[in-house]
Amino acid sequence: xxxxQHPLTYALKEWAVAxxxxxxxxxxxxxxxxxxxxxxxxxxxxxxLFFKGYEHQKPEQLKSAYxxxxxxxxxxxxxxxxxFTSFAEVYGAYEVSEAEExxxxxxxxxxxxxxxxxxxxxxxxxxxxxxxxxxxLLPEPVEIEYRESYGGCKSWIELEEAIPTAGSRPAVGDPxxxxxxxxxxxxxxxxxxxxxxx
Numbered sequence: 721x722x723x724x725q726h727p728l729t730y731a732l733k734e735w736a737v738a739x740x741x742x743x744x745x746x747x748x749x750x751x752x753x754x755x756x757x758x759x760x761x762x763x764x765x766x767x768x769l770f771f772k773g774y775e776h777q778k779p780e781q782l783k784s785a786y787x788x789x790x791x792x793x794x795x796x797x798x799x800x801x802x803x804f805t806s807f808a809e810v811y812g813a814y815e816v817s818e819a820e821e822x823x824x825x826x827x828x829x830x831x832x833x834x835x836x837x838x839x840x841x842x843x844x845x846x847x848x849x850x851x852x853x854x855x856x857l858l859p860e861p862v863e864i865e866y867r868e869s870y871g872g873c874k875s876w877i878e879l880e881e882a883i884p885t886a887g888s889r890p891a892v893g894d895p896x897x898x899x900x901x902x903x904x905x906x907x908x909x910x911x912x913x914x915x916x917x918x
Contacts, residue, residue, distance in 0.1 A: 726885065728769050732875060753848050803863045806891065807883075810851060856889065856891065859889075
């Protein structure tokens with residue numbers, strides 16, 4: 721695994737409100753099945769930046785507890801300057817194929833149960849990937865120019881420039897993180913692991 725201070729060039733596209741919840745230590749979960757352009761969701765790296773998306777965020781797909789957080793997010797375009805504020809390390813990766821398994825995770829992610837279940841049913845032969853992430857805050861936001869290659873309905877972006885991470889710190893301390901993920905891992909431990917690259 722790379723050093724926690726190593727520059728990063730891979731980024732996961734995720735709703736800005738979900739990234740904010742990860743940065744606040746309110747959740748450690750991301751639930752994904754991939755974009756329209758992808759045959760399947762795969763995790764190419766153990767560490768990656770969060771590439772925040774703004775235009776497709778919908779309050780009806782979020783639990784009501786996160787509606788105020790969504791309203792606090794700036795109204796930005798997805799093709800404007802890209803601002804990075806955090807990155808993640810994969811703490812665990814699992815495949816969910818059954819609605820019952822997903823329901824057991826309901827209390828631990830930001831999405832409504834209906835939206836999470838709709839993701840499970842889309843391309844039903846492919847499992848959902850549940851990522852348990854340790855989020856780190858960059859010492860200050862890093863802004864880069866948007867490029868056309870960053871657009872489109874895809875999960876992963878390979879940046880044309882490396883983003884420095886030196887001086888980053890965990891979003892929450894070790895005890896708080898362990899408390900956050902303990903009940904999640906209790907649900908996930910019996911599920912098939914999802915492959916994660918290096």
